[in-house]
Amino acid sequence: MAKKDNSPYQKGQEFLIKIEDFGNDGEGIGKIDGYTLFVKDAVIGDLVKVSIMKSKKNYAYAHLDEIIEPSPFRVDPPCPVSRACGGCQIQNLSYEKQLEFKKDKVRNNLIRLGGFDAEFIDGIMEPVIGMEDEKGEIPAYFRYRNKAQFPIGTDKNGMPIAGFYAGRTHSIIPVKDCLLGVEENQEILEIVLDHMKKNNIPAYNEETGRGIFRHVLIRKGFTSGEIMVCIVINSAGDNKKNKKNNRKEGLDTNGEYIKNQQNLISRLASIDGIKSISVNINNEKTNVILGRELHTIWGEDSIRDTLCGIEFSISPLSFYQVNPIQTEKLYNTAISYAGLTGKETVWDLYCGIGTISLSMARKAGHVYGVEVIPQAIDNAKENAVNNNIKNATFYVGKAEEVLPAFYEKKVIDTDDREKALHPEVIVVDPPRKGCDKDCLDTMLKMAPDRIVYVSCDSATLSRDLRILVDGGYELKRVRPCDMFPNTVHVETVVLLTRVN
Numbered sequence: 018m019a020k021k022d023n024s025p026y027q028k029g030q031e032f033l034i035k036i037e038d039f040g041n042d043g044e045g046i047g048k049i050d051g052y053t054l055f056v057k058d059a060v061i062g063d064l065v066k067v068s069i070m071k072s073k074k075n076y077a078y079a080h081l082d083e084i085i086e087p088s089p090f091r092v093d094p095p096c097p098v099s100r101a102c103g104g105c106q107i108q109n110l111s112y113e114k115q116l117e118f119k120k121d122k123v124r125n126n127l128i129r130l131g132g133f134d135a136e137f138i139d140g141i142m143e144p145v146i147g148m149e150d151e152k153g154e155i156p157a158y159f160r161y162r163n164k165a166q167f168p169i170g171t172d173k174n175g176m177p178i179a180g181f182y183a184g185r186t187h188s189i190i191p192v193k194d195c196l197l198g199v200e201e202n203q204e205i206l207e208i209v210l211d212h213m214k215k216n217n218i219p220a221y222n223e224e225t226g227r228g229i230f231r232h233v234l235i236r237k238g239f240t241s242g243e244i245m246v247c248i249v250i251n252s253a254g255d256n257k258k259n260k261k262n263n264r265k266e267g268l269d270t271n272g273e274y275i276k277n278q279q280n281l282i283s284r285l286a287s288i289d290g291i292k293s294i295s296v297n298i299n300n301e302k303t304n305v306i307l308g309r310e311l312h313t314i315w316g317e318d319s320i321r322d323t324l325c326g327i328e329f330s331i332s333p334l335s336f337y338q339v340n341p342i343q344t345e346k347l348y349n350t351a352i353s354y355a356g357l358t359g360k361e362t363v364w365d366l367y368c369g370i371g372t373i374s375l376s377m378a379r380k381a382g383h384v385y386g387v388e389v390i391p392q393a394i395d396n397a398k399e400n401a402v403n404n405n406i407k408n409a410t411f412y413v414g415k416a417e418e419v420l421p422a423f424y425e426k427k428v429i430d431t432d433d434r435e436k437a438l439h440p441e442v443i444v445v446d447p448p449r450k451g452c453d454k455d456c457l458d459t460m461l462k463m464a465p466d467r468i469v470y471v472s473c474d475s476a477t478l479s480r481d482l483r484i485l486v487d488g489g490y491e492l493k494r495v496r497p498c499d500m501f502p503n504t505v506h507v508e509t510v511v512l513l514t515r516v517n
Contacts, residue, residue, distance in 0.1 A: 062088025103184025451477030
């Protein structure tokens with residue numbers, strides 16, 4: 018028998034409430050006699066009329082029906098689909114208040130999830146690094162993304178569309194010009210969608226696993242102006258076992274897109290700045306966007322951009338921070354925390370294409386980078402050569418496997434093993450799930466003087482910091498950095514030092 022929620026309120030009940038706080042995902046929080054209501058799109062300070070959508074024993078989700086008195090922190094979002102899209106969860110909040118929300122988010126997670134004392138955190142936490150506002154119709158905290166991944170789908174009339182998934186769904190909200198991305202995105206998407214219409218190329222259907230076009234990935238180098246377009250396709254078409262059908266749908270047996278490709282290529286290549294057009298093959302029934310197979314069908318395999326004075330080669334599979342303006346501030350903070358004098362040995366775990374590694378190599382003795390994606394390591398090595406940086410060594414593999422293997426002397430391809438085994442600094446910049454336990458354990462065994470942790474999720478950061486502090490390190494400095502204005506996401510840089 019199903020267990021009842023014992024909620025004191027029922028679906029559809031209406032209330033007038035004052036929004037007093039924010040939730041972790043940017044939703045407004047109000048109360049009725051101590052009972053908590055989460056209200057999407059409400060802003061702290063709003064007086065709103067809401068109706069219960071889903072109720073539990075101690076809290077409920079409510080719909081924002083009407084804003085009775087707007088908050089002084091509320092702004093009119095310039096994006097017409099911001100509320101439906103859900104990608105910019107706090108675009109309706111003043112930028113100053115966004116920064117305050119993000120600092121509080123990091124602080125609260127460190128206290129609640131990491132178990133750190135509130136007064137201690139307040140003493141070591143530094144001001145959040147925000148984006149400077151510039152004069153103009155669209156402020157500086159728009160148009161900051163150098164990368165966009167647009168899912169391709171079909172509307173109710175059977176026509177192909179591109180856009181973004183509505184919050185917590187896989188329903189595509191049609192968007193050709195996201196205000197967070199570059200202006201060229203719109204022209205590229207229009208060409209791709211028009212090509213699909215004219216050639217009857219079906220969009221991929223997640224439920225059936227059929228269809229061809231899945232995503233369009235676009236990258237632009239903000240310094241170089243170079244643009245990359247990567248079309249992600251299901252090369253099996255409508256029938257994975259029917260090669261004849263694959264050919265009919267426009268795919269050869271190797272999965273390369275061939276149907277009228279010259280027309281598509283010539284139209285895309287005519288856009289100013291286009292340097293690379295590729296096709297990525299993803300035949301898996303998965304939410305993962307990119308597959309492992311990649312074909313360059315026009316131009317170069319990668320584009321170039323400059324960050325922290327270093328030129329980088331970037332492929333479709335490479336990890337490269339999406340906000341170059343803030344990335345320089347983030348990395349300069351990490352380099353400052355590392356306290357480099359030119360003699361230190363540094364391990365950079367989850368190094369991607371070597372952005373942090375090479376930035377630190379200019380001020381360190383030697384840097385060792387680890388990354389699981391082989392193409393990214395190829396880019397990292399190429400970037401080191403192109404920038405004449407000779408004191409950086411890169412390994413392919415998972416950080417939680419490479420670092421223990423090195424420590425246990427299973428990896429021997431380095432000139433100075435002892436220095437590498439006892440680094441002065443370890444830098445980690447893991448994915449959202451944080452560091453693997455084996456990786457953290459090996460870091461503690463290697464006992465560097467300093468650990469610089471760059472995090473995109475303050476919840477997993479807090480968990481990992483507790484392990485490192487319990488293992489003999491002291492939390493010294495914490496600084497949030499707003500890499501993703503108008504969203505609830507925030508990067509954080511942390512310095513830990515080894516206790517004697």
